[in-house]
Amino acid sequence: MDVAVQWVHTYWTSRSRGGPGAVRRSALPEAFPLPDAAPPFVHTVSMDEPSFTPRSSVASGLPPDDQVELTEADGVLKVLVVRPYPSWTRPAAVHLRPRHTLRWQINHRFANEDNWFYRLDTLNVLFGKTSAEVFLHPPTRRIDERSKLYW
Structure with missing residues (x-):
């Protein structure tokens, strides 16, 4: 299956919820260049405060079914x-x-007992031939399930 999956996970606490912390966090990338890997593969990028320095890893194969359901039929990829x-x-x-x-x-x-923690998960999926820069362009489809996170 010609599928490239990229998870971008951003973690933060209440220290960077408002003001300069929120501005900095909002400027973080939603996608990164893909590694040179043969599909299918999962590229995971994680960033957390205070530095939000990206750390990445690559695993061959598809993501676990308890994260993302990927089904290919009749030349179409179904993603959930x-x-x-x-x-x-x-x-x-x-x-x-x-x-x-x-x-x-x-x-x-x-x-937890002392603090609130927050996470933004961004899933980027490509069906077909990969190129390193593919996720740096606007996606064909976008689903936004972000909601107001109080506190």
Whole structure:
């Protein structure tokens, strides 16, 4: 299957929720150049405060089914992000034709005894032949599941 998947995970705490921290975080990239790898592969990029320096890794194969469901049939790739909790307002699966891209964004809020933690997940998917710069261009399809994260 000719599929390139890129996960971009951004982590932060309440220290960078507002003001200069939020401005800096909002300027972080949603996508990065792809590594030189044979599809299918998963390229993961993580950034966290305070420096938000990107760290990346590459794994051959497809992402686990408990993260993303990818199904190819009749020359079309069906993509669905798996959420850890049910939601009544979930978007339907996205169908990609060859050489089409998808950017799907979801944010999360977590708590421990002392603080709130936040994460933005950006899934970039390419169906078809890869090029290093493909995700640096506007995607063919975009799904935005980001919601207001209070606190």
